[in-house]
Amino acid sequence: MSATVTMKLHEVHIFESKNGYENVVGMVRWTVEFSRGQFVSRAGVETLLDVSSLSNFTPIAQVTREQVLTWAAAAQGGDAFVEHLRPHHENELDLQERRAGLVPYEGIPLDPLPYHPTQPTIPQQVL
Amino acid sequence: MGTVTQYNMANIRDALGGSNPVSLSQYYRGGPRVPTTRTVTVRDPSSGDYFNMSNPLTHWLQVLTYGGSPIDAAGYWFGTNLGNFGSGAPTSFTTGGFTYFRGSFRERRLGDYTIEDFYGIFRTSSSTVSINTGVPSSGQISISQLFGAENP
Numbered sequence: 001m002s003a004t005v006t007m008k009l010h011e012v013h014i015f016e017s018k019n020g021y022e023n024v025v026g027m028v029r030w031t032v033e034f035s036r037g038q039f040v041s042r043a044g045v046e047t048l049l050d051v052s053s054l055s056n057f058t059p060i061a062q063v064t065r066e067q068v069l070t071w072a073a074a075a076q077g078g079d080a081f082v083e084h085l086r087p088h089h090e091n092e093l094d095l096q097e098r099r100a101g102l103v104p105y106e107g108i109p110l111d112p113l114p115y116h117p118t119q120p121t122i123p124q125q126v127l
Numbered sequence: 128m129g130t131v132t133q134y135n136m137a138n139i140r141d142a143l144g145g146s147n148p149v150s151l152s153q154y155y156r157g158g159p160r161v162p163t164t165r166t167v168t169v170r171d172p173s174s175g176d177y178f179n180m181s182n183p184l185t186h187w188l189q190v191l192t193y194g195g196s197p198i199d200a201a202g203y204w205f206g207t208n209l210g211n212f213g214s215g216a217p218t219s220f221t222t223g224g225f226t227y228f229r230g231s232f233r234e235r236r237l238g239d240y241t242i243e244d245f246y247g248i249f250r251t252s253s254s255t256v257s258i259n260t261g262v263p264s265s266g267q268i269s270i271s272q273l274f275g276a277e278n279p
Contacts, residue, residue, distance in 0.1 A: 031217060042215045042216070043218070043220070043226075044213070044219070045221040046221065046222040080166060081221075084226070084251070085221075088218065088228050089218065089219065112237075113236060
């Protein structure tokens with residue numbers, strides 16, 4: 001069964017002033033979610049929008065979430081972009097399905113995992 | 128669809144699509160059956176993935192809670208920190224004209240408050256190239272001009 005695709009908008013960044021216009025949407029961070037039942041695989045996307053030509057400029061007050069996602073998706077290549085991502089995420093969903101129901105078993109002596117407190121971690125992470 | 132490999136109308140129709148009776152006028156460049164461009168995708172590396180935990184860092188990092196839920200991800204591409212992907216720990220991330228993909232699992236490490244899973248990483252990029260440049264977009268058109276034409 002082919003995964004269902006949902007787009008989610010996470011961040012919108014604007015130029016407060018650009019080529020005579022105010023509040024021009026310039027960058028979007030969004031996610032393409034591939035889901036199959038309870039399983040989800042996410043594709044993060046950061047899209048820089050082309051703001052060199054603003055002849056069809058829409059004032060920010062009239063810009064909807066759907067419009068921003070449409071702009072972002074189109075800038076990445078539209079349906080072709082999603083289909084390019086799909087095989088990887090279908091594979092990820094296959095793995096999630098195969099792993100479902102597995103629980104750790106500690107009845108066999110196990111070696112501890114390596115501990116690396118100084119290894120690169122994500123700096124912004126709040127724990 | 129495909130590529131015209133023979134000098135006959137049936138092969139043109141099979142390769143480019145089209146209706147019967149076959150008329151060459153439906154095969155102008157820029158029309159629905161003879162596109163002007165094609166998207167080329169390059170995978171780096173061409174198969175498998177890159178993985179290096181020392182300089183230059185090249186790996187995909189997935190951060191888990193002790194309960195096993197992924198909470199974040201980040202990537203390093205030959206020393207370049209691709210950033211904190213967030214948003215539910217995606218397994219691909221598109222930025223700057225490239226899509227980076229999580230490759231195969233390599234190593235699990237304990238952090239202070241989390242578990243870190245390290246994977247290989249690979250990326251793809253897409254570009255648009257002109258095609259069918261020998262096919263006229265109007266006027267007279269011949270079978271020989273369609274030889275090699277493609278409809279991806």
